Amino acid sequence: MRGLFAVVLLVGLGLAGFAVHMAQGYVQKYQTALALERQSKVTPIELTEIYVATQALDYGDKLMPEMVKLVKWPKESLPSGWYADANILFKNNNLTPRHILRPMVQGEPILQAKITKPGEDAGLTSRLEKGMRAFAIRVDVASGVSGFLRPGDQVDIYWTGSVDRLSEDGETSFTKLIQTGIKLIAVDQKAKLEGVNGNVARTVTVSVKPEQVAALAQAQNSGKLSLALVGAKDDTIAESIEVDQNKLLGIERKEKKVVQAKESAKVCTIRTRRGAEVVAIPIPCSN
Structure with a gap:
């Protein structure tokens, strides 16, 4: 069992x-x-090979073949001005190399807007946009924001000076905001970020329109210019600002009293003839 x-x-x-x-x-x-x-x-993602940086690239560096490599990039999100052909990126076996116009980090695509044409130097002219001009402004430790200015920053420009005002007696000294959101493209002789931090500049170069050049030249020759650094994420537009000594100290200007001259006393006369001579004799005026 x-x-x-x-x-x-x-x-x-x-x-x-x-x-x-x-x-x-x-x-x-x-x-x-x-x-x-x-x-x-699942829909397959279409990829395209483009050139990206294999290392950090700084403004002014020569672009060499060992600094880039081909990587697969989603075709739908390709940036404008990308390169995929080495014969185009490095023409004539790179005998006339391109230069870096904008700093790039490792893995960032090589774009047309970030490099020069073959053989073109990354000078100051390459940083000027169409219709803009470079203008140098004299600064010191006070007017130049104590050496914290760097290429690519934006500043507001103030003018301080004295002018004769017809409506007031004598000269009036005041400070006025004359330009806003002006872009710096160079500090002293340096147009790249490296080596600029902490240095007290003697001149800064700004990118402005031709009519702004005339205004800044006149302002620099007739008074003192001071710069105010604008925050990187600040997109506000400064309003018109003007401050004189009376406004700074809170002094109210007294209005002048205009005293009208009294009407001169009327003189009444009578004329009489004395022979061939006519004589005017004053007499009291009657109403």
């Missing part, structure tokens, strides 16, 4: 193991089929 029970138990265990094995195989096949179905529904 016990032998029969053992046989039945072994047969049951075998059937249970076989059932588990079959169930695992079925589940695995189902999961594989489900994964294949999901994969078939």
Whole structure:
């Protein structure tokens, strides 16, 4: 009796193991089929090879072949002005190399707006946009924001001087905001960020329109210019500002009283003839 029970138990265990094995195989096949179905529904991303920087590139650096490499980039998000052909990026085997116009980090795409044409130097003229001019402003430790100015910063420009005002007596000294949001393109003789921090500049070069050049030249020759650094994320436009000594100290200007001259007393006369001579004789006037 016990032998029969053992046989039945072994047969049951075998059937249970076989059932588990079959169930695992079925589940695995189902999961594989489900994964294949999901994969078939995903739209493949189309990629294009473009050149990116293999290292950090600074303003003025020569662009060499070892500084770039081809990587796959999603075609739908390609930036404007990308390069994929080495013969175009490095013309004539790079005998006339391009130069870096804007600092780039490792992995950043090489774009047309960030490099010069073959053989073109990354001088100051390459940083001027169409219709803009470079103008130098004399500064010192006070007017130049204590050496914290860097190329690419934006500043507001204030003029301090004295002028004759016809409506007031004598000269009036005041400070006025004359230009806002002016872009710096060079500090002293440096147009790159490296080595500029902390140095007290003697001149800064700004990018302005031709009519602004005339205004700044006149202002610099007739008074003193001071710069105020604008925050990197500040997009507000400064309003017209003018402060003189009276406004600074809170002194109210007294209005002048205009005293009209009294009408001169009337003089009445009578004329009489004395021989050939006519004589005017004053007499009291009557109303």
